[in-house]
Amino acid sequence: MIGAIFPGMSGENKLGAFFTWDYHRDMLRDYSIHGILACGMTIVILTAGIDLSVGSLLGMTGMFFAHLMINLQLSPAVGIPFSLVAGTAAGLLNGVVITSFRIQPFVATLAMMVSARGLAKFIGGGRKIQAGTQQLPAIFEQISSQVLNNNLAIVTIIFLASMGVFWLILNRTRFGRHLYAIGGNDEAARLSGVRVNLVRTAAYGIAGLMSAVAGVCYAARTYYGDPEAGQGYELTSIAMVVIGGTSLIGGRGGIFLTLLGTLIIGYIEKILSINGVEIAYRFMVEGAIIVAAVIIQQTGRRTRL
Amino acid sequence: MKDTPLLQMKRISKSFPGVQALSEVSFELHEGEVVGLVGENGAGKSTLMKILSGVYAPDRGEILIDGQAVRFSSPKDAERAGVAVIYQELSLVPSVSVMENVLMGREPRTRWKTVDWREMARVSSELLTLLDMPIDVRRPVEEFGVAVQQMIEIAKALSLNARILVMDEPTSSLSEHETKQLFDIVRKLKGKGVGVVYISHKMEEIYEIADRITVLRDGQHVGTATAEELPSEKMIQWMVGRKIDQFFPSRTPEIGEELLKVSGLTLPQPGMSGVNLVNNVSFSVHSGEILGLAGLRGAGNSPLLGAIFGRYGRRPRGDIHIRGEKVEITSPPQAIAHGMAYLTNDRKASGLVLPMSVLHNMTLVSLRDMTRFGWLDPLVEQRSASAYRDSLSIRTPSLRTEVSTLSGGNQQKVILAKWLMSEPSILFLDEPTRGIDVGAKTEIYSLMNRWASEGKAILLITSELPELLAMSDRILVMHRGEITAEFSHEEATQEKVMAAAM
Numbered sequence: 001m002i003g004a005i006f007p008g009m010s011g012e013n014k015l016g017a018f019f020t021w022d023y024h025r026d027m028l029r030d031y032s033i034h035g036i037l038a039c040g041m042t043i044v045i046l047t048a049g050i051d052l053s054v055g056s057l058l059g060m061t062g063m064f065f066a067h068l069m070i071n072l073q074l075s076p077a078v079g080i081p082f083s084l085v086a087g088t089a090a091g092l093l094n095g096v097v098i099t100s101f102r103i104q105p106f107v108a109t110l111a112m113m114v115s116a117r118g119l120a121k122f123i124g125g126g127r128k129i130q131a132g133t134q135q136l137p138a139i140f141e142q143i144s145s146q147v148l149n150n151n152l153a154i155v156t157i158i159f160l161a162s163m164g165v166f167w168l169i170l171n172r173t174r175f176g177r178h179l180y181a182i183g184g185n186d187e188a189a190r191l192s193g194v195r196v197n198l199v200r201t202a203a204y205g206i207a208g209l210m211s212a213v214a215g216v217c218y219a220a221r222t223y224y225g226d227p228e229a230g231q232g233y234e235l236t237s238i239a240m241v242v243i244g245g246t247s248l249i250g251g252r253g254g255i256f257l258t259l260l261g262t263l264i265i266g267y268i269e270k271i272l273s274i275n276g277v278e279i280a281y282r283f284m285v286e287g288a289i290i291v292a293a294v295i296i297q298q299t300g301r302r303t304r305l
Numbered sequence: 306m307k308d309t310p311l312l313q314m315k316r317i318s319k320s321f322p323g324v325q326a327l328s329e330v331s332f333e334l335h336e337g338e339v340v341g342l343v344g345e346n347g348a349g350k351s352t353l354m355k356i357l358s359g360v361y362a363p364d365r366g367e368i369l370i371d372g373q374a375v376r377f378s379s380p381k382d383a384e385r386a387g388v389a390v391i392y393q394e395l396s397l398v399p400s401v402s403v404m405e406n407v408l409m410g411r412e413p414r415t416r417w418k419t420v421d422w423r424e425m426a427r428v429s430s431e432l433l434t435l436l437d438m439p440i441d442v443r444r445p446v447e448e449f450g451v452a453v454q455q456m457i458e459i460a461k462a463l464s465l466n467a468r469i470l471v472m473d474e475p476t477s478s479l480s481e482h483e484t485k486q487l488f489d490i491v492r493k494l495k496g497k498g499v500g501v502v503y504i505s506h507k508m509e510e511i512y513e514i515a516d517r518i519t520v521l522r523d524g525q526h527v528g529t530a531t532a533e534e535l536p537s538e539k540m541i542q543w544m545v546g547r548k549i550d551q552f553f554p555s556r557t558p559e560i561g562e563e564l565l566k567v568s569g570l571t572l573p574q575p576g577m578s579g580v581n582l583v584n585n586v587s588f589s590v591h592s593g594e595i596l597g598l599a600g601l602r603g604a605g606n607s608p609l610l611g612a613i614f615g616r617y618g619r620r621p622r623g624d625i626h627i628r629g630e631k632v633e634i635t636s637p638p639q640a641i642a643h644g645m646a647y648l649t650n651d652r653k654a655s656g657l658v659l660p661m662s663v664l665h666n667m668t669l670v671s672l673r674d675m676t677r678f679g680w681l682d683p684l685v686e687q688r689s690a691s692a693y694r695d696s697l698s699i700r701t702p703s704l705r706t707e708v709s710t711l712s713g714g715n716q717q718k719v720i721l722a723k724w725l726m727s728e729p730s731i732l733f734l735d736e737p738t739r740g741i742d743v744g745a746k747t748e749i750y751s752l753m754n755r756w757a758s759e760g761k762a763i764l765l766i767t768s769e770l771p772e773l774l775a776m777s778d779r780i781l782v783m784h785r786g787e788i789t790a791e792f793s794h795e796e797a798t799q800e801k802v803m804a805a806a807m
Contacts, residue, residue, distance in 0.1 A: 172680045174672040181669055184658035191616065191647060191655055192669045192723065193638040251660040 023270070025151060031266035032159035033058075033214045033221070035259070037237040039162045040091075040210030042258045043170070043203045045241050048183045048250025049105040051204060053094060053112035054211045054237060058230030060120040061087040061215030066129035066225025069137045076139040084212045090116060091208015095201030109204075113234065120227040129225035136223060143220030155217045162210065166255045179203060183250025240265050243293040264293065309372040311336045311500045312357075312469050317366035319352055326352040329366070330526045332519060334469065334500040339491060341515030341532070342504045345544055345601075345770065345803075349524040350504050354471050357502075358390045359383035370469075389462030390471040397454055397461075399447035404429035406446050407461045432460040436490050452483035459490060470494065471502045476510060477603045480580060488514055506601035508537055508807035520544055538800070541807070545770060545799035553775035554747070556754040560778070561592030563629070564762040565613075565731050570623035572605075572612040572786075582608040583621065584786035590731070595753065595763045597777030599770070599802050605786035606766050607650060610733040614640045614647045627731075641670060643731075646724035648717075650736040650766070656720045657708050664690045664704035666719050671726040693722040697752065714745025721752065732756060735766045750776060770799050782806050 037054045044051045061083045068079040090112060097108045123129075146153045170176035178199045181189035190196045214233075219225050244261030246253025268289055272282045312334040319327040327349045334340050344350050355361045357368065359377030368375050370386055377383040397406045404425045405412070413424040429442045438456045446454060455475060462470055472491075476484045491501055491514055505511055511518060512532055519529040520543040527543040566589040574580040583605045590596045598606040612621040615634040625632055627643050634640050640647070649655040657666055667690045668675055675686045690704050699718045701711055708719055717737065724732065734753070738746040753776060757763055767773050773780065780797045782790040782805035790805035 168680075172683075174676065174681065177665060177669070177672055177681070180661060180665070181658045184660040185655070187655045188658050189669070191614075191637050191649065193641040194669075195636075195638060247660075251658065 021151060023274075025146070025153065025156075027266045027270045028156045028159075029146075029153035030270070031262055032153065032155040033217050034233060034236050034240060034265070035159045035262040036155075036162055036210055036214040036217065037233055038240040038258050038262055039159075039166045039255065040207030041234075041237045041241050042166065042246055042253065042255055043176075043179055044105070044207045045238070045246050045248060046170075046179045046183045046250060046253055047200055047203050048186075048248075049098070049200070049203065050109065050238065050248075051091075051094065051207045052106065052109040052234050053090070053116055054207060054214075055230035055233035055235075056113045056116035056120065057087050057090050057208055057211035058215040058218055058233060059227060060090070060116040060123070061212040062219035062229050063120045063123040063129060063225040063227055065216045066219050067123050069139065070129050070131055070134065070225070073134070073137070076137065079139070080216060083216050084209055087212025087215060088205050088209040091211065092201060092205040094208065095204035098204065099197035099200050105204075117227075120229075124225060124227055126227065128227070131223070140220045140223050143217060144223075155221065158213065158217060162213070163255055163259055170255055175199065175202070180251055183252075185251070236265065239290050243290060264289075310334060310369075311338075311371065313369040313372075314353070314357065315367050315369070317353065317356060317363045317368075319356060319361060319364050325524055327356075327363075327524045330521065330524070332526070333529075334502060336468075336498045336500055337495045338516050339495060339501040339503055339514050340529075341511040341518040342502055342521070343506075343511060343518060343540065343544060344521035345768070348521040348544070350521055351473070352524075353521070354390060354473065354502065354504070357383065357469070357471065358388055384465055384467075387466060387468035388471070389465055389467035389469070390473065391455065391458045391462065391475060392473050397446045397457060400445050402443050402445055403433075403440065403449075403457055404442040406457060407432060407442070407464055409461075411464070428464070429460065432463050433457070435463070436460055436493075437486075450483075452479050452486065455479070455487065456490065459494075467499065469500050469502070471504070473504045474506065474602070475503075476505065476507065484510070506603065506807065508540070512537070522546070537804070537807075541800050541803045545803050553772070554751050554754055556758065558595070558757065558778045559593045561594075561760060563589050563591050564627065565590050566626040566629075567613060568624045568626075570609065570612060570621050570625070572608055572617065572621040575617075581605075581786050583612055585623075586783075586786075586788055587623075588781055588788065590762045590764060592730070592760045592762055593757050594778050595757050595765055595776055597773045597780040598764060598766045598783060599773055599780055599806055600766075600783035601806050602768075603785075604783040604806065606783045607735055609783070610647065610735055610764060610766065611649075614645060614733060616647070641727060641729075644729050645731045645733065646670075646727060646729035647733040648720055648724060648735060648737055650739060652713075652716055652720055657716060659707075659709040661708060662705050663694075663699070663701050663708050663711065663719055666708045667693060667704075667722045667726065670723050671728075674726075689726060690722075693726060697722050697725075698748065712741075712745075714741035714748075717741055717745070717749065721749070725756075730761055732761055732763045734763060736768065737765070738767065738769070738772065746772075770802060774799065774802070 037058065041051060041054060064086050065079055065083040068074045068082060069076065094109050094112050097103055098105050143154050170179065178189065178194045181194055182196055182199060186196055218229050240261035241258050242248060243264050244257030246257050268286060272285060310333045314332040316329045316331055317327055318329055330349065330353060332353065342350050352361065356363050359380045359382050362378065375386055407429040408425055413421040413428065415421045426442050433440060433442065433456065436456050436459060438453060440449065440453060446457060475487060479487060494501060503514055515532050517529055517531050518535050518540065520527040520540060522544055568587045570583055570586045571581055572583040574582045586609060598609065600606040611617060613625060613634065615636045618636065620633065620635050625634060632643055634643065653659065658669065664686065668686050672681065675681055687704065694701070694704065697718045699715050699722065701715060708716060711719065737749055753763060765773065765776060774797050778794050780792045780802060781788050782802055784806055792801060
């Protein structure tokens, strides 16, 4: 895929940049937040669901975090947990609406997407929450910093650690196995003693939690709370999951596939942007690549069966 | 009656991989006649009707309508020739209006080529009035009950100028009153010269409506006689009179303590008041016993097992005792905790998680036993799955193979392994040998005997009577949700069971 894009590169010395670690570090840093969302999205999609609210929940929890930290000047030991709880609660609400009222995930989370965006604007009265005259709390700097001689961003570490935790959940816990079973055949799972509604609700709760982790990271990276933050991120994270090869029908896929999808999207964007491809073309190319990637992995599956 | 029959099907044969579904079956239907088509499940009734309606092409044999040979290469062809089928599962679109359903695909047009709604309403109300069903045709189908929906299906058939009408178990979800109404309509259609093929498991209905009766058994035409000439005992004999051709391993039962007792169990049909899928059923089953639950389709034996297992998410009326203790079961996890296991009659829809591996399907119920410090231990999982794979001789390339790629018999054994791993004491087996080859069947019979001799109680449902008679220590026969007879292994015969089931 990368090979297909290189010929389109201009004659300027952009090729050199690709071979420096800084380039990859920046790519990872820029797409870690999407990747964190994609972790939660993966388990929701494994249950044959979808979560459209993660972008808005990112915005909402980011605002909430900025409000607690900047406006109220609370300690991060209070601000971070409260933000994570807020995101989780919103996610659980998604799950309860879906399972108790049998509303399609698409519709339920679409409603949450709209409401959470409203709440994000409400928190800051429609404006960003910035430090202004006050001191910006140190936690913002800390989260957006880079370690190992400036070679690895903290958000990237959070992203990779999330991947590890999700791998354990999916492959080494009953809960993880139940997620696959529900996505593969929820009636068979139910008759096998899986508490389908509970597990499904938990999946949305976890997606909400990951939105909040992403929200805190986003606010820290930008140094303010932005009510518009995370717009369109839900679609990017769905694309990452699907490009990786996790099936939207549910029951098939995994977290490493999502890592792969995250890297593919990240590199496509990065390569197109450093080559000065206009945003209009970038979107068109990206759309085509998403379709191509899904076609490739589907034909691969068909021959395997 | 004219001399040339309306429909003649001559020496029709049809085979599917591994099964001769029909061999040289002939069938005749005259104008204004109702022919009852009867036979056990799998006798070939549906296949014959699917050939008539163009769903399948026969391997050999011919179909004549009004003495003219016809060939149907699709249901559309059959429809054009005047054949209409009303299946058990209605083929209406629930959210769409009655008139659109009646005239679907053949909507009248105005001269601007737009749909002529007024004409559509006129035509469809006319048809329904003809059937004594003057309903508002602009309302969506879903607002009407099943009986009315059935009439809408008939109206649809009439609008196609159907001369041959096939009704497959049309009364299975109708009340007695609605059945009467339906019969009035059938008589009316007869008067108009329509020929009706009436498929039913309910003997009293066959005798009430049919002029002649055709009996199929194992894909062969056993005989046809007028209703007067064919008393019910003889009809049953025709339906079941076959030799037992399978090998059933023998077993000396050692019946122990009572494991499960059900008293007064009643399960209402969802969405229909006054109709019960299971009606006031009481029985008990003991350790080491195989209890057969006989019944034709719709008799209520399958829902009975589901209800006990908590499948329907609500507590059925009545009491359930396990080892003498009263229990409340409202969900499958509770049933599993009480030592029950439930193999459903549809392994793809509710048995297997098809995209998962053999291993993960096998351990799904007993994952709790595969954990160490809360984490799943892949080694423990692998070890127990291997043990069960060997003891049930499941043939699979590897435990990691996706379960969907296995043969039917091996898939069934994977589900059995899944349940056995949870070490149940009460096994519900609903059609454990459906759709699997003879070798695998015999293996499953031996396994059932082994589990019974280990002291488990088994409740067995199977639509194959010889299998039920050979395997069960005791047989309960159900009909319309109620138990109509009980036989010991020694006294049960196919004729007796069938008579109680109809």
